Amino acid sequence: MAKDIYASVASGGTKTFDQLLRAVGEGDLSGWDPVWVARLARVLALQPYETGLREFAFRALRLSIDLIPVTGVTMYLRKILFEMLFERKEDTAARSLLESDPQLADLYHGYLAADLLNPYRNGSMASFKEWLPSFNRPFTAEGLSSVEVRTDALTPFDGLQGGVELGSIDGPLVSVIVTTFNPDPDEIRSSVRSILHQTWRSVEVLLIDDCSREESIQVLEDLAAEDSRVRLIRLSVNGGTYRARNAGIAAATGKYLTGQDTDDWSHPERIQRQVEFLEANQEQIGVTITANRTDHNLVKVSLGNKPERRCEVSLMVRVDTAMAVGGYLPVRKAADSEFRERIEKWSGVTVQRLDEPLYVIRMSPGSLSRADFRPGWSHHARRGFWSSYKHWHANADPEDLVVNAESPPVSIPSMAPARIAGREWMETKEFDVCVVADWRGTTEDQRAALDELRAMCTSELSVAVLHIDTPWGRTGDTRALVSGVQELISRGRARRVYLDQEIDAGLVLIRDPATMDYAREMRGSITADALLVVASGDPACSTAHLRPYDARHAHRMAESIFGLVPRWIAPEGVDPTVLMDTLELPMDEAVYPVYVDAERYSRAPLRRRQGRPVVGRVAQNELEDWPCRKDLPTVYPASEAIDLRVLGDARGAVRAMGKRRLPAEWLQYKTGDIAPDTFWRTVDAMMLFDQNLVERGLERSVLEALASGVPVVTDHRRGRLYGDAVVATDPSEALEVLLGLMAEPADLERLRAVGKRLIRNHADPQRLRTFIERRVRAARAGAERDA
Numbered sequence: 001m002a003k004d005i006y007a008s009v010a011s012g013g014t015k016t017f018d019q020l021l022r023a024v025g026e027g028d029l030s031g032w033d034p035v036w037v038a039r040l041a042r043v044l045a046l047q048p049y050e051t052g053l054r055e056f057a058f059r060a061l062r063l064s065i066d067l068i069p070v071t072g073v074t075m076y077l078r079k080i081l082f083e084m085l086f087e088r089k090e091d092t093a094a095r096s097l098l099e100s101d102p103q104l105a106d107l108y109h110g111y112l113a114a115d116l117l118n119p120y121r122n123g124s125m126a127s128f129k130e131w132l133p134s135f136n137r138p139f140t141a142e143g144l145s146s147v148e149v150r151t152d153a154l155t156p157f158d159g160l161q162g163g164v165e166l167g168s169i170d171g172p173l174v175s176v177i178v179t180t181f182n183p184d185p186d187e188i189r190s191s192v193r194s195i196l197h198q199t200w201r202s203v204e205v206l207l208i209d210d211c212s213r214e215e216s217i218q219v220l221e222d223l224a225a226e227d228s229r230v231r232l233i234r235l236s237v238n239g240g241t242y243r244a245r246n247a248g249i250a251a252a253t254g255k256y257l258t259g260q261d262t263d264d265w266s267h268p269e270r271i272q273r274q275v276e277f278l279e280a281n282q283e284q285i286g287v288t289i290t291a292n293r294t295d296h297n298l299v300k301v302s303l304g305n306k307p308e309r310r311c312e313v314s315l316m317v318r319v320d321t322a323m324a325v326g327g328y329l330p331v332r333k334a335a336d337s338e339f340r341e342r343i344e345k346w347s348g349v350t351v352q353r354l355d356e357p358l359y360v361i362r363m364s365p366g367s368l369s370r371a372d373f374r375p376g377w378s379h380h381a382r383r384g385f386w387s388s389y390k391h392w393h394a395n396a397d398p399e400d401l402v403v404n405a406e407s408p409p410v411s412i413p414s415m416a417p418a419r420i421a422g423r424e425w426m427e428t429k430e431f432d433v434c435v436v437a438d439w440r441g442t443t444e445d446q447r448a449a450l451d452e453l454r455a456m457c458t459s460e461l462s463v464a465v466l467h468i469d470t471p472w473g474r475t476g477d478t479r480a481l482v483s484g485v486q487e488l489i490s491r492g493r494a495r496r497v498y499l500d501q502e503i504d505a506g507l508v509l510i511r512d513p514a515t516m517d518y519a520r521e522m523r524g525s526i527t528a529d530a531l532l533v534v535a536s537g538d539p540a541c542s543t544a545h546l547r548p549y550d551a552r553h554a555h556r557m558a559e560s561i562f563g564l565v566p567r568w569i570a571p572e573g574v575d576p577t578v579l580m581d582t583l584e585l586p587m588d589e590a591v592y593p594v595y596v597d598a599e600r601y602s603r604a605p606l607r608r609r610q611g612r613p614v615v616g617r618v619a620q621n622e623l624e625d626w627p628c629r630k631d632l633p634t635v636y637p638a639s640e641a642i643d644l645r646v647l648g649d650a651r652g653a654v655r656a657m658g659k660r661r662l663p664a665e666w667l668q669y670k671t672g673d674i675a676p677d678t679f680w681r682t683v684d685a686m687m688l689f690d691q692n693l694v695e696r697g698l699e700r701s702v703l704e705a706l707a708s709g710v711p712v713v714t715d716h717r718r719g720r721l722y723g724d725a726v727v728a729t730d731p732s733e734a735l736e737v738l739l740g741l742m743a744e745p746a747d748l749e750r751l752r753a754v755g756k757r758l759i760r761n762h763a764d765p766q767r768l769r770t771f772i773e774r775r776v777r778a779a780r781a782g783a784e785r786d787a
Helices: 002-010 017-026 034-045 051-065 075-087 091-099 107-117 125-140 185-196 214-226 241-251 270-280 319-324 336-347 380-395 444-457 483-490 514-518 551-562 576-583 651-657 676-681 700-707 716-725 731-742 745-760 765-786
Strands: 147-149 160-162 174-180 203-209 230-234 256-259 286-294 308-318 352-362 430-437 463-467 495-497 504-510 527-534 567-571 587-592 614-619 643-648 667-669 685-688 712-714
Touching (some): 002 034, 017 051, 034 075, 125 147, 174 185, 174 241, 203 241, 256 319, 270 286, 308 336, 380 483, 430 765, 444 463, 444 483, 444 700, 463 483, 504 551, 504 765, 514 551, 567 576, 614 700, 643 676, 700 716
Parallel strands (some): 174 203, 203 230, 286 352, 463 495, 504 527, 567 587, 643 667, 685 712
Antiparallel strands (some): 147 160, 256 308, 286 308
């Protein structure tokens, strides 16, 4: 599905991905937008599940790169081509690309050219003298001393060493925590010695062993014996990195505290630079540094990855600060950023980052976190943890951000999934209902799903939330769930679950079928007694680009993922027989109750009571969301007649009018700019006319307007659906009808009263709760009979 979307955009909506395959095979991109072709190729190149299309991605990139503008905006596309050439060892072509593209060649101190010279990659030391200065350029460009590489080390990474006088500077003691579990002897020696061989002499290395095997202890004891500044602390129970770090915090005797991972390396000037910054800036709460990423051969090029990043483990704070906030959350992984951000929220001071690359990260294939990250992707458990702790930080008072390392005041199962929290925090495995949607945004369908979720969570039902990305409705950071959903999860009213989690649900309710279109083809670990899909949107629409999802593909994917044949259910206002005949999918005889939390829309209006009327409507980026070119200026004039405000995306109107931009008289609020309940409080009336001819059922935006006491002027099709709750008219008379209505206060009040009566039929949460409870009981009973 995503491949066809890219292909459609790249061809102006005229061609498919199969046609692009043929075009690339023939070496002719005539009629295709090369930038979008390159974007698709990049996505496919980075997909571990599309390895069969890797050769297509490479050929598409080679064809399209020659056709796209050489600008900073397209740099990432040219970089991915170099990385693919590098990966394939086509070094001559890679060098040629750099020679023709000075901007790419200069990227991050010329690291791409440096890696082409790397003798350890090439298997010949002939280029060593030429390579080493180019490898050192990130250091020397920031005023740092060059490093050397011992040729007798087991790996080039373990051969890293500084080239300056060591231990020459005294000052406040720095406690460096190094946690370890069954370490590789060469890696741990390299890591610890990089701290001992610093220009800053006053360090203590707290080597916290997290209950390693006895055969792994000797190297740790040897390190403690060779330098009195190393203190080995052995823990009797394995609790994970962050509990071990908390033990290090408790044992620290220095003024400052920082960390070091067992397989990484610190530049000799690292501790000195960090301490000097904090000593010179007493108001600062902490400081991190920049890290370079390399493999064991000191190669930085990695498909889709940047060569440098913020180094979270390097955070240096005062020991008193670390103790004051209670240390790290006692989870198994992913708590570095949370610790830094919690210190920032607790103190109200931002932790600073030094640009100097004072740390080198070893990109080891077997590292604890490696499986959780790919370019542009992080494991859903990481994203869930991020969303949860962000919500906690944003809503807690500073004193509530202080944790107890053994029993934190926040609920670990709610805060972090088992993949993050660890086995000791076992989660609930049985739920009555699991609701599936893209929970990141505030589109009409997402607002409806959130209202329904809140209603379910006020019942005796045990509720799980499954999030799956779609391209359609995200707002803000792609990792964060919308605050209303995250609030329910954080308060323990609902539990976030994941496809690879072993849980059982009485009913899996796919509230957003588009999630099935974009889910990875896999057999999930969630079992269910019944699988129900709400036919939201307009799945029977004959126009492909207007359908929010491919219903038949979504059906197949749902069956594949959950191992059950799903039944589809039509929302109130939609004739299920029409969907059954059109989609030819198993349809439920019942209808899905439409629910709107009317209380949220019942606050006093913010509307002005004088001057031209403020008219509101909701739209997506679709041409058909608006009247035809002949009727549009009549209904929505760009004049002083009305003040038009659009919630969502009004670009469809621009295309309908044949113009290049929105009229200056219109005001557009993009999704996320303003809360929908606030939006409706600012308008006097809703006018809703479009080119859609298919019955779409009760529409969320109309229900929200009516719940807010906003009169609705619309077409005859909707008039038949909503009855006297709206004013139905022809587009040619819409503006005249609206102005006449606004001039008659008595008619307005009568209309509002009828609208409120209609809303009351859909504002009782018990209707929805009863529906779900009955379906759950029926599903459980059916499963028992089958058993």
